[in-house]
Structure formats: C-alpha cells, structure tokens
Amino acid sequence: MESAIKTIVTTFLKSAGGKDNLSPKAFQKLVQKQFSGVMEDTDSSAAIMEMQKGLDENSDGKVSFQEYLTLIGYVANTMSQKHCEPKEAAS
Amino acid sequence: MESAIKTIVTTFLKSAGGKDNLSPKAFQKLVQKQFSGVMEDTDSSAAIMEMQKGLDENSDGKVSFQEYLTLIGYVANTMSQKHCEPKEAAS
Numbered sequence: 237m238e239s240a241i242k243t244i245v246t247t248f249l250k251s252a253g254g255k256d257n258l259s260p261k262a263f264q265k266l267v268q269k270q271f272s273g274v275m276e277d278t279d280s281s282a283a284i285m286e287m288q289k290g291l292d293e294n295s296d297g298k299v300s301f302q303e304y305l306t307l308i309g310y311v312a313n314t315m316s317q318k319h320c321e322p323k324e325a326a327s
Numbered sequence: 328m329e330s331a332i333k334t335i336v337t338t339f340l341k342s343a344g345g346k347d348n349l350s351p352k353a354f355q356k357l358v359q360k361q362f363s364g365v366m367e368d369t370d371s372s373a374a375i376m377e378m379q380k381g382l383d384e385n386s387d388g389k390v391s392f393q394e395y396l397t398l399i400g401y402v403a404n405t406m407s408q409k410h411c412e413p414k415e416a417a418s
Contacts, residue, residue: 237361240334241399245406247328270328301407302400308332309396315336316392 248304257298263288274311339395348389354379365402 277283368374382394
C-alpha cells in the first residue's frame with residue numbers, strides 16, 4: 237500500500253515539475269496519460285478543463301496537491317462502486 | 328497510477344470483509360499491516376484508536392471508505408512533504 241500511495245505522490249510531483257501546483261497543461265497531460273482507462277472523455281481537452289474547474293477550490297487556475305487528492309478520491313470512489321456492483325445475475 | 332488507486336480500494340474492501348465500513352479491529356489490523364513504515368506508534372493500539380476517532384466524522388465508531396480516503400490523504404501529504412524537504416546541505 238505504501239508504494240501505491242508513493243506512486244500517487246510521485247506522479248503529481250513529476251507532473252508539477254518541481255512546482256507546488258499543476259498548470260492547466262500539466263493537468264491535461266496527467267489526466268490523459270493516467271486516467272484514460274477509468275475516465276470518459278479524457279481525449280476531450282474541454283472536458284478536462286471542466287474537471288479542472290470543478291477541482292479548483294481556490295480558483296487560482298492551477299491544481300494543488302490537495303485538489304489533486306480530491307480527484308484521486310473521486311476515482312477511488314468510482315472504482316469501489318464498480319467493485320461492489322452486483323455482477324449480472326447468471327441468466 | 329490506476330493500479331495504485333486499485334490497490335488502495337481493494338485493501339479497504341478486503342479489510343472490511345464485504346461490509347461498507349471498517350470495524351475498530353479491522354482498522355487496527357489495516358494500520359498495523361499497511362502503515363508501519365510511514366507512521367509512528369502503529370504498535371500502540373491506543374494511538375490507532377485515537378487516529379480512528381480523529382477520522383470518524385460521523386462518530387459511528389467505524390471507518391467508512393470516505394474517512395479511509397482522508398487517512399490516505401494524510402499519508403500522501405506526509406510523503407510529499409518528506410519528498411520536498413531539502414536534503415541536508417552537503418557539509
């Protein structure tokens with residue numbers, strides 16, 4: 237588990253290139269590269285921009301580490317719900 | 328990254344044994360097993376109980392998936408701060 241959390245941290249730090257926040261461009265790249273398998277519309281920059289606005293609690297136009305963790309929480313929630321959905325009853 | 332988030336989700340689901348929440352005992356076991364390398368006092372059940380109280384936003388005596396994600400956020404924050412601390416200047 238520790239290495240899983242480390243992956244989440246280092247992915248942010250690498251994408252932020254040493255800064256504290258992700259620029260819109262860096263956020264686009266991160267979402268397209270990391271979440272194409274679990275999110276829809278990752279090929280639409282407009283959709284990613286909408287997502288970024290939704291995360292941007294302090295409206296500074298960037299994504300902080302806290303706001304990024306909120307995104308991780310959404311993805312984790314989606315995965316856990318998919319995991320708990322009853323498999324189609326055998327016909 | 329997807330597999331990292333999947334690890335975080337499945338670790339909760341396995342520890343919860345199919346229920347929606349972690350019992351105090353399941354939470355103790357999870358913390359001792361998963362976080363002994365990044366947290367102090369994981370060998371103290373009193374310290375883990377304190378941590379659980381701190382996470383237990385709805386005070387139901389259990390740890391929900393949301394409260395668990397808050398813990399993951401704390402651990403991720405600790406790791407990212409450690410990562411950004413300047414290495415001791417070469418003497």
